[in-house]
Structure formats: C-alpha cells, structure tokens
C-alpha cells in the first residue's frame with residue numbers, strides 16, 4: 001500500500017454510502033485508505049477535481065481478462081459455436097499470450113475507471129504478474145473442471161490450490177477457486193472445489209445457467225435444473241459468486257438466497273451470444289441476493305467496458321418488461337459499485353467512498369461533452385446513461401494513481417498494444 005497521502009480537491013463526491021450522498025467535498029487518502037471526506041488540508045499530492053465527479057472505482061464482477069486477444073475472433077455465433085472456437089484457441093495459448101492479454105485488459109479497465117475485476121481462467125499466476133505491474137486489483141479465480149475436459153497441464157484442482165497458496169496475502173491480488181460450469185464439472189469436482197475454498201477461505205466463482213441448453217441438458221442428465229441440483233448436492237453457500245444466472249426459476253432464486261449466494265449479471269454477453277434476455281435480476285435483488293455487474297470476456301462482450309455494461313443493463317430490463325422504472329440508474333450504479341463489492345464479500349472494504357475503506361476511486365470529467373450538463377440531481381443518471389471511458393481522467397487503486405490525466409502511469413500502453421496485436425496474429429492468420 002501507498003505510504004503517501006493524496007488529496008482529490010473540489011469535486012462532486014458520489015459517495016455511494018448508505019444514504020447515497022453526493023457531496024461537494026475533498027477526499028483525503030492516506031496509507032492506501034480513504035481517511036477523510038470534507039475540507040482537507042495538505043497532502044503529498046493534490047489533484048484538482050473541480051468540475052469532476054469522484055466515484056468509487058467500478059467493479060467488474062465477471063471476466064476472462066486474457067481473452068482480450070480474442071476480441072472479434074468468434075462473433076455472430078451462439079454459445080456452443082463460441083465455446084468450440086475459443087476452446088480450440090485456448091488449447092494453443094502460451095504464457096506470453098496470457099500475459100499480453102492480461103496487460104491489455106488491465107489497461108482497458110483502468111482507462112474506464114474500473115479498479116477491480118473478478119477473473120476466471122487458468123494461468124492465473126501469469127495474470128497475477130500483470131495485475132501487480134498494472135496497478136489494478138484482481139480477484140483471480142483459477143478455473144477447475146473435470147480432468148477429462150481440461151487443456152491444463154496436470155490436475156486443475158491441484159493447480160488451483162498451488163496458485164492460491166502462492167498468492168494469498170499479496171497486495172491487490174485476491175486468489176479464489178473458480179469452476180467452469182456444471183456441464184464440465186462433476187459432483188465430485190464441485191465438492192472438492194468447495195472444500196478447497198473453505199480450507200483457503202476464498203470465494204467460489206462459477207458460471208451458472210447461462211443458456212437454456214445448459215439448463216435442459218442438465219435436467220435431462222440429472223433430473224434437476226443446475227441451481228436446484230447445486231443446492232441438492234450441498235454446493236451452494238455464501239462463498240458462491242454465480243456468473244450469468246440467465247435462466248433461473250423463482251424456486252432456484254429462493255434457494256440461492258437462502259444459502260447466501262451472490263450473482264454477476266453479464267447483460268451484453270448474454271445478448272450478444274443470444275443466451276437469454278430474461279436474467280431475473282430484479283427478482284434476485286428482491287430476494288436479497290447481491291448482484292454485481294460483469295462484462296464477461298472480450299471474446300463475447302468485445303469490450304471490458306463497465307459504462308456500456310451499465311447502460312445496457314438498464315435498457316435490457318426496461319424493454320424486456322416494458323417498464324421504464326424497473327431498473328433505475330441508481331440501482332445499476334449500485335451494481336457496479338457497492339453491490340459488486342457485496343457480491344465479493346468485500347462490502348466493508350470496497351464499493352463506496354467512506355472513511356476507512358480502501359482508496360479505489362475514479363475521477364470523471366464533467367466538462368466532457370457527453371457529461372454536460374451535470375448537477376447533483378442528474379449525476380448518477382449521467383454516469384449510467386452518458387458516461388464513457390474517455391470521460392475518465394484519473395484512476396486510483398489502493399491510494400496509488402494508476403492513470404493520471406488520462407495517461408496510464410504503470411505500463412507502456414503503446415508497447416502493450418503493439419505486443420498484443422503481434423502476438424494475436426496466430427489466432428487470425
């Protein structure tokens with residue numbers, strides 16, 4: 001953590017505190033934590049935030065960061081066609097590819113004011129290197145699946161265990177156990193993964209009920225829908241962060257809520273892969289489930305852009321229910337901040353601008369044409385419906401500036417892009 005102090009002065013602070021206060025205030029950061037909101041005095045570094053909004057760093061609750069190199073590789077196909085193509089490419093990936101994809105993804109997210117991401121992939125030890133160097137915060141899930149389905153060398157569960165042991169306690173790196181989904185994970189694999197998560201005290205991240213086919217196939221082979229089946233075998237618990245949840249019954253929602261499961265909603269990916277537009281997000285939220293927002297990988301979303309994800313989330317639910325009130329800007333902004341943090345069981349440390357919390361923040365230029373006019377009354381609406389990555393001026397993670405005046409400080413952005421372009425040639429040529 002940073003030992004210096006940093007003050008962001010004179011901005012509109014969109015606190016996302018329990019009262020959702022928007023304050024004209026300075027923010028003081030000391031030792032990587034938010035120490036004061038109000039009128040603050042001297043600091044080692046002072047950033048003029050007048051004409052800007054200071055917001056909690058956005059939390060991308062589900063992605064596959066290294067798949068940035070597969071941007072545009074499998075468009076306009078359904079999930080099965082998509083998985084066939086991406087699994088084939090995955091099988092030939094090298095450590096160099098994974099690292100280059102992770103660096104590119106980290107920069108794309110920092111540029112958008114996203115300070116935390118939840119990742120599901122193998123090679124997380126390599127991704128952790130890119131997280132360390134880029135300055136972003138990574139919740140890194142080593143993917144576990146049945147050995148007969150994997151392209152990993154060795155046992156996925158052993159690989160996952162080794163990764164967690166080696167990376168626990170490192171700054172900005174939060175290792176966890178991830179599972180590809182019920183279609184490639186047996187009951188034994190799932191329960192061993194859960195045991196590992198309990199032993200290491202980590203989250204359990206899983207793709208759940210992404211497509212109707214996944215649900216019907218599982219029902220045909222086990223007699224139960226995936227959510228009900230995971231409940232029945234005793235897998236569901238408060239460590240579980242389930243991505244997609246596009247096809248759930250009210251019964252499954254009740255059982256997930258009963259066990260304290262969280263969800264990551266990925267509207268753009270669900271729409272682009274035509275997986276489904278009926279993710280019951282309002283119902284999950286009413287049942288008390290914390291629902292974060294995720295982009296999913298670049299091969300299905302094409303961007304790691306939480307602004308597009310937020311706007312799409314609001315629009316999708318409004319049009320699907322023919323009800324413009326069903327998903328408000330505030331509710332969507334909550335999903336990208338406080339609710340995302342709650343979904344990661346980090347609600348006491350991330351997701352809002354309050355004293356004592358980790359200083360993960362972004363500063364948004366309210367003079368950008370897309371943001372004018374902004375007043376306290378419409379600031380959250382403008383953030384959800386108008387804002388875009390090039391409105392983000394500064395990004396701060398753990399009290400350190402990773403992007404200042406729209407320039408990435410931690411990495412050579414031009415070189416990262418050139419390397420990524422060159423390395424990905426083999427997937428296309």
Ligand SMILES: [Zn+2]
Pocket residue numbers: 062063064120207243296297
């Ligand atoms: Zn995914």
